[in-house]
Amino acid sequence: MRRRMDPRRWSLAWQVFTLQLVVVAVVLLAGGAAAYLQARQSSQESTRSRVLAVARAVAATPEVRAALTTPDPSTVLQPLAEQVRRDTATDFVVVMGTDRTRYSHPNPSLIGQPFIGHIDAALAGGVVLETYTGTLGPSERAVVPVRSDAGTVVGLVSVGVSRGTVSRALAQQVPRLLGAGAVALSLAAFGAVLVARRLRRQTHGLGPAELGRMYEFYDAVLHAVREGLVLLDPHGRLVLANDEARRLLDLGPDWEGRRLDELGLPAPMAASLTGGSTVEDAIQLTANRVLVVNRAPARWKGRELGAVVTLRDHTDLQALTGELNSARGLAEALRSQAHEAANRLHSVISLIELGRTDQALDFATVELAAAQRLTDLVVGAVDEPVLAALLLGKAAEANERGVELEVDAATSVPEGLLPARDVVTVVGNLLDNAIDAAASTPGPRRVRFSGWVEDARTEGGIESVVVLQVSDTGPGLSDETAARAFTRGWSTKTDQRLAGHGLGLALVGQTARRNNGTVEVRGTGEAPYPGAVFTVRLPVAVEVAR
Secondary structure (H helix, E strand, O other), rough: HHHHHHHHHHHHHHHHHHHHHHHHHHHHHHHHHHHHHHHHHHHHHHHHHHHHHHHHHHHHHHHHHHHHHOOHHHHHHHHHHHHHHHHHOOOOOEEEEEEEOOOOOHHHOOOEEOOOOHHHHHHOOOOOOEEEOOOOOEEEEEEEEEEEEOEEEEEEEEEEEEEEHHHHHHHHHHHHHHHHHHHHHHHHHHHHHHHHHHHHHHHHHOOOHHHHHHHHHHHHHHHHHHOOOEEEOOOOOOEEEEEHHHHHOOOOOOOOOEEHOOOOOOOHHHHHHHHOOOOEEEEEEEOOOOOEEEEEEEEEEEEEEEEEEEEEEEEEHHHHHHHHHHHHHHOOOOOOOOHHHHHHHHHHHHHOOOOOOOHHHHHHHHHHHHHHHHHHHHHEOOOOHHHHHHHHHHHHHHHHHOEEEOOOOOOEOOOOOOHHHHHHHHHHHHHHHHHHHHHOOOOOOOEEEEEEEEEEEEEOEEEEEEEEEEEEEEOOOOOHHHHHHOOOOOOOOOOOOOOOOOHHHHHHHHHHOOOEEEEEEEOOOOOOOOOOOOEEEEOOOOOOOO
C-alpha cells in the first residue's frame, strides 16, 4: 500500500496523467476566477452605462423641466420617476433641485429630504458616475443635470441600481461558468486518459526511475561490447550504432537516420544488410576491413521493428589465416619434396648398386640443377625474404598439382618496400587463383610471376610504385567476369562445399585500395601465357635506389 501511495513509484503514464489533471484544474480555476472578475467588471460597466442613459433620458424629458418650475414638483415628478424606475428595472430614480432637495424617491417618506451623494460635477454641467452608499445601501449611480431652455441647470436627476441587484445578476452567470469549466475539465481528463494509456503502452508501465536506469544500463552495455551493433528501422535506416560499429563501418557524424547505401559502404554489403533475409556469419569487405556480419529481424509481440546487425572484425584473423595457409602449403610442399627426394635417393642408390654410376650421377645432377635454378632465380631477383619464401613455397605447391611456376628473369623487388602481410595477401591470392586456373587446362600448365619498380606520375608528382604481375595459361576471363573479378563473392569455382570462395581477389582489391594502389585485370594475355593477367601497383614510402 505504501508503494502504491508513493507518487515517485508510479508509472510514467500515471504521473503524466496526474500532472495533466493538476495543471488543467489549476488552469480552469485561474480561468474561472479571471472570467468571474471580468464578468463582474463588465456587469459594473454595463450597469453604469444603463443608469447614465436612463438619467439622461429623464433629464431630457420636457415634463421634468416643466415640473421643476412649479411650486410642488413632487406632484408630477414622483409618479413619473416611479414609472420610469419600474420600466427600466432600476432601483431608484431621484429628481432633485439644485439644493439637493428630493422631489421623488422610491421611499415617499424621504421626499423633501436632501440627496446623499456627490453632485458638484453635475451642478457644473457634467456627469457624476460613482459607487455610493445611500439610503438604499451601496449602489451604482449616475447624476446628470436638467437644463432649462436657456441652458442653465435647474435641477438634477440621479438613477441607480443597488450592488445587491448587480450581484444577483452576476450570480446568474456563475452556473454557466461552472458548467463550462466542468465540461472543459471532463474533456481534459478524457484526453489525459487517452494520452496516459498510449504512454503506458509505449513505456510498458515503467516509471521514470526505471526507464532512466534501463537506459543507463543499456547504453553502458551497447558501448562496452566488443562487437559492432547496428539497429535498422523497417525502412533500412540507421537507428542506433555503438562505438565499435561506427569504427568498423567508418561512420561519419551524420549517420543517424540514413540508409546503409548512403554511407559509402560497398554495394554487396549494403544490399545484404538491408534485405529482408537472415544473414549468418557472412564475410563482407569494407574499404579497410574484413567483417563477419550477422543480421536478424527484430520483432516485438509479432510487430516488425526493423533488424539487428552485429559486426565482428576479422581483418587480422583473415590475414593470419592467409599466412597460415601459405605456411601450411609450404609445409605440405616440403613434405612432398622430402618424399620425392627419398624416392630419387633410392633410385640413385639402386643405380649405384647396379654398377651404373654414370647414370646415377647424371640423374642426381639433373634433379639438383632443376631445383637449384628456381631457387637461384628467386633469391637473386627477389630481395624481399617474405616474397622469396612465398614464391618457393607456391612453386612446390604448383609442382604437386602439375603446374610449373616461373619467375620472370627481369623480376627485381627490393627488400622493405611493402608490408610483409600485404605482400602475402596480394601475391599469395593471385598465385592461388592462377594455379587453380592453369591446373584446369589440359596443358601446358604454367604460371608466371613478375615484379619490378617503376615511376608513376600522380597529382603530387612522380612517385615509385611496386608492380606485381601474375599470368597463367588458364582459360582466361571474359570482359564481364574480368570487370567483376575483384567483387566480393565472385569465383570461378563450382564446389559449393568449399568455404571462402570469392574472398581472395576481393582481399587483393581491398589491400590495394588501403595502400592507395590500383588493380588491373586482363581477361586474356599473350603467348605463352594466354590466360588472365593480374597487375597490382602499390606505392612505396621509401626512396628506391637504382
